[in-house]
Amino acid sequence: MTRREVLLAAPWAVAAAASSSVRFGWIGVGNRGTSLLNLGLRIPAIDVAAVCDLDPARAAAAVDRVQTARNRKPASISGGADEFKRMLDSKDVDAVLIATPMHEHARMAVAALDAGKHVVSEVPAALTVEECWQLVRAAKRSRAKYIFAENVCYYQSNMAVLNMVKQGLFGELTYAECGYVHDTRNLQFTPDGKLTWRGEKLNQPGNRYPTHAIGPISQWLGIHRGDRFVSISSQSSRAGGLAEYTRRKFGADSPQMKVTAAGDSNVSLIRTAQGRLIELRYDVLSPRPHPSTTYHNLQGTLGSYRDEERRQEIWLDKRSAKVAWEPFEPFISEFDHPLWKQNKGGGGEAMHRGADQLMLADFASSLLEGRDSPVNVYDAAAWSAIIDLSARSVVAGGAPQEFPDFSAA
Ligand SMILES: NC(=O)c1ccc[n+]([C@@H]2O[C@H](COP(=O)([O-])OP(=O)(O)OC[C@H]3O[C@@H](n4cnc5c(N)ncnc54)[C@H](O)[C@@H]3O)[C@@H](O)[C@H]2O)c1
Structure with missing residues (x-):
C-alpha cells in the first residue's frame, strides 16, 4: 500500500502506519506564515512538502528556509489567487496550513477539505455567517480534518x-x-x-x-x-x-x-x-x-x-x-x-509565550494519532x-x- 493509499483508507489517521510526519503545504508565507514555518521546521512530525504565495519572492524565500533547515526542496507555487489549488491536487501533500489574509481563509479551507486535505487555518476561520456554514458543511462532508489555529x-x-x-x-x-x-x-x-x-x-x-x-x-x-x-x-x-x-x-x-x-x-x-x-x-x-x-x-x-x-x-x-x-x-x-509538562522548554519564548510551537506540534500529532481535532x-x-x-x-x-x-x- 502506498502512503497515499493508507491516507485514503484511514482518513482519520494521516498515514500513521506509513510515516511519522505529516506532509504539509504552506499557503501564504508572509509575516505569520513565515513565523509558523520557522517553528514548524523545528518539529520532526511536520514535513514541508510545498509552499505557496502570490508573491514569487516570498515563495522562493520559504523554499530556501525549508532547504536550509531540512536539506529538501519543497514544491514552490506562486502566481494567481487560485494557484494554491495545484497544491490540493498534489499526492505529496496531506495537509495545508493556511496563513493568507483572513478573507481567503474560508474559501481555501473549503477547497482543501473537498480535496481530502486536512486543514490548519489561521484565525479567523471565516468572515461571515454564510462562510461559517460553508466551512462546517465542508468539514462534515470531508474525510479530512479541520483544525483551527487559535494559538492563545x-x-x-x-x-x-x-x-x-x-x-x-x-x-x-x-x-x-x-x-x-x-x-x-x-x-x-x-x-x-x-x-x-x-x-x-x-x-x-x-x-x-x-x-x-x-x-x-x-x-x-x-x-x-x-x-x-x-x-x-x-x-x-x-x-x-x-x-x-x-x-x-x-x-x-x-x-x-x-x-x-x-x-x-x-x-x-x-x-x-x-x-x-x-x-x-x-x-x-x-x-x-x-x-x-x-x-x-x-x-x-x-x-x-x-x-x-x-x-x-x-x-x-x-x-x-x-x-x-x-x-x-x-x-x-x-x-x-500535560502538554506543557511534556514540552517544558520546547516552545520557550518563541512566539506568543511559547504557545505557537506547542500548538503546531499538537496539531501534527493529533493528525498522526487520529485524535479528534484539538480546536x-x-x-x-x-x-x-x-x-x-x-x-x-x-x-x-x-x-x-x-x-x-x-x-x-
Ligand atoms: N494567530 C496569530 O497570532 C496571528 C498573528 C498574525 C497574523 N495572523 C493571521 O495570519 C494571517 C496572515 O497575516 P500576515 O500578517 O502574515 O499577513 P501578510 O500580508 O504578511 O501575509 C499574507 C501572505 O499571503 C499571501 N497571499 C495572499 N493571497 C494569497 C493567495 N490567494 N494565494 C497564496 N498566497 C496569498 C500574500 O502574498 C502574503 O505573503 C491573517 O489572517 C492574520 O489574521 C494570526
Whole structure:
C-alpha cells in the first residue's frame, strides 16, 4: 500500500502506519506564515512538502528556509489567487496550513477539505455567517480534518486555568471578560501609504478579530461541550486613533487623512444557553502600550481569575488565605496542562509565550494519532461568526443577534 493509499483508507489517521510526519503545504508565507514555518521546521512530525504565495519572492524565500533547515526542496507555487489549488491536487501533500489574509481563509479551507486535505487555518476561520456554514458543511462532508489555529488557547496559563475549571476549583462559572486590544495602526498602510488588506476593512463595524479573546474563554465555559453562544449585542465608540496616527505619519494634508474607520473600541455582550455572560472588547486603533494584546478574566461561584498585561492573578474561596489576589504562578506548577509538562522548554519564548510551537506540534500529532481535532470546526465557526453578528448588531443600534447552532448542521 502506498502512503497515499493508507491516507485514503484511514482518513482519520494521516498515514500513521506509513510515516511519522505529516506532509504539509504552506499557503501564504508572509509575516505569520513565515513565523509558523520557522517553528514548524523545528518539529520532526511536520514535513514541508510545498509552499505557496502570490508573491514569487516570498515563495522562493520559504523554499530556501525549508532547504536550509531540512536539506529538501519543497514544491514552490506562486502566481494567481487560485494557484494554491495545484497544491490540493498534489499526492505529496496531506495537509495545508493556511496563513493568507483572513478573507481567503474560508474559501481555501473549503477547497482543501473537498480535496481530502486536512486543514490548519489561521484565525479567523471565516468572515461571515454564510462562510461559517460553508466551512462546517465542508468539514462534515470531508474525510479530512479541520483544525483551527487559535494559538492563545495554547498559552500555558490558559491551559492551566482550563485544567482547574475541569476540576471544579472555580465552582459554577457565571461571567467572563476578554479582549483583543492591540495598537495595529502601523499595519493599516504600506510604507508608501497604500491601504493593506487590514486597512481595507477599517470601515467594517463590529469586532473584526474576536478569536484570540473568545477562544480560551469558550474553552473554559465549555462552549460546544455543554453550553453554547445564544446571542450577541454590540456597540462601538467613535473613531479617532487612526486620524491622529495618519496626521503624524503622512501629514495633515495627505490623501491618507481621507481614510476613515468605523470606530476605535467595540464592546460586545454574549449570552450563553446556560445564562453565562461574556464581555468582549476589540480595539486595534487606540494608542497604548501592550505587554499583552489580549486579556482574559473569569468569574465563578468559588473563585476568580484575571490575566491582564501579562500579569495573572487568582483568588479562590476555599484556598486563598486572605481576601486578596494571589500570583497565579504557583498554580501553574500545580495545575500545568500535560502538554506543557511534556514540552517544558520546547516552545520557550518563541512566539506568543511559547504557545505557537506547542500548538503546531499538537496539531501534527493529533493528525498522526487520529485524535479528534484539538480546536474543531464548530469552535472555529462560532468564534468567527462574531465578526458578522457583531457588525449586524452595531448597525442595528446594539440589538441582539442570534447565533446559529453550527453543531446542528
Ligand atoms: N494567530 C496569530 O497570532 C496571528 C498573528 C498574525 C497574523 N495572523 C493571521 O495570519 C494571517 C496572515 O497575516 P500576515 O500578517 O502574515 O499577513 P501578510 O500580508 O504578511 O501575509 C499574507 C501572505 O499571503 C499571501 N497571499 C495572499 N493571497 C494569497 C493567495 N490567494 N494565494 C497564496 N498566497 C496569498 C500574500 O502574498 C502574503 O505573503 C491573517 O489572517 C492574520 O489574521 C494570526
